[in-house]
Amino acid sequence: MPNTDLVFVEMDPAMPEAANLISALDGGLRERYPDSPIHGIEPIEFRASGGVFLIGRLDGVGVACGALRPMSDNATELKRMFVRREQRGKGFGRATLAALEEIATRRGFQMIRLETGVNQPEAIGLYESMGYHRIPCFGEYISDHRSRCFEKALGTGGDAPGLLG
Secondary structure (H helix, E strand, O other): OOOOOOEEEEOOOOOHHHHHHHHHHHHHHHHHOOOOOOOOOOHHHHHHOOOEEEEEEEOOEEEEEEEEEEOOOOEEEEEEEEEOHHHOOOOHHHHHHHHHHHHHHHOOOOEEEEEEEOOOHHHHHHHHHOOOEEEOOOHHHOOOOOEEEEEEEOOOOOOOOOOOO
């Protein structure tokens, strides 16, 4: 069950609080994937595309984040999901993902796609537990053998017609 103590705020990813969370995320990715590219976001381009960057605050301190980057009129990509190490296991990732799904639904998206990596079993477990199913990799992730891509249809609990898990 998502922790209700988090307060979510949309924020420019270039702001210091957001940049601090992104820096911590990138540090963790570098530990798991040394010498590999990080599939991040560039703030100016991200804002111009209509992206949403969300911070989850606990007692006024940013402890979680995630973003949505529009891919098409009906699909958006989940990016930059992160929970600070000391705050993991409290439902903050699940709460952040649920908040982002709600925003995507309100904005009229029918589908969320995402990429994560083979060395992030916790992330894969979270996504699968919230109704995401594995798909072939797309876009910049196609040639990255470490990438694992997932998708969820919004408003259906994640069940796509004809796909039974």
